[in-house]
Amino acid sequence: MINKQMTIGEVLGIDRGAAAIMMQYGMHCLGCPASQMESLEMACAVHGADADKMVKELNEYLESRK
Numbered sequence: 001m002i003n004k005q006m007t008i009g010e011v012l013g014i015d016r017g018a019a020a021i022m023m024q025y026g027m028h029c030l031g032c033p034a035s036q037m038e039s040l041e042m043a044c045a046v047h048g049a050d051a052d053k054m055v056k057e058l059n060e061y062l063e064s065r066k
Contacts, residue, residue: 001059001062002014002018002040002055002058002059002062003040003055004039004040004041004044004051004052004054004055005039005040005041006039006040007037007038007039007040008022008027008030008035008036008037008038008039008040008043009035009036009037011040011058012030012036014062015061015062015065017061017065018058018061018062021054021057021058021061022043022054025044025047025049025054026047026048026049027043027047027049040054040055
């Protein structure tokens with residue numbers, strides 16, 4: 001279960017496919033070392049994205065992969 005306090009690196013460690021969803025929210029810098037330490041909530045704030053909506057979408061994606 002993903003939450004908005006998790007870092008981008010943690011989420012990508014769970015499933016690299018999550019990158020496609022994060023990129024839809026304007027996070028095209030996922031390969032940047034600094035972004036790996038940023039929480040989803042902080043990254044969404046920087047990119048003007050809705051963290052709750054993105055977390056919901058990420059969890060739905062992970063659930064569909066089971």
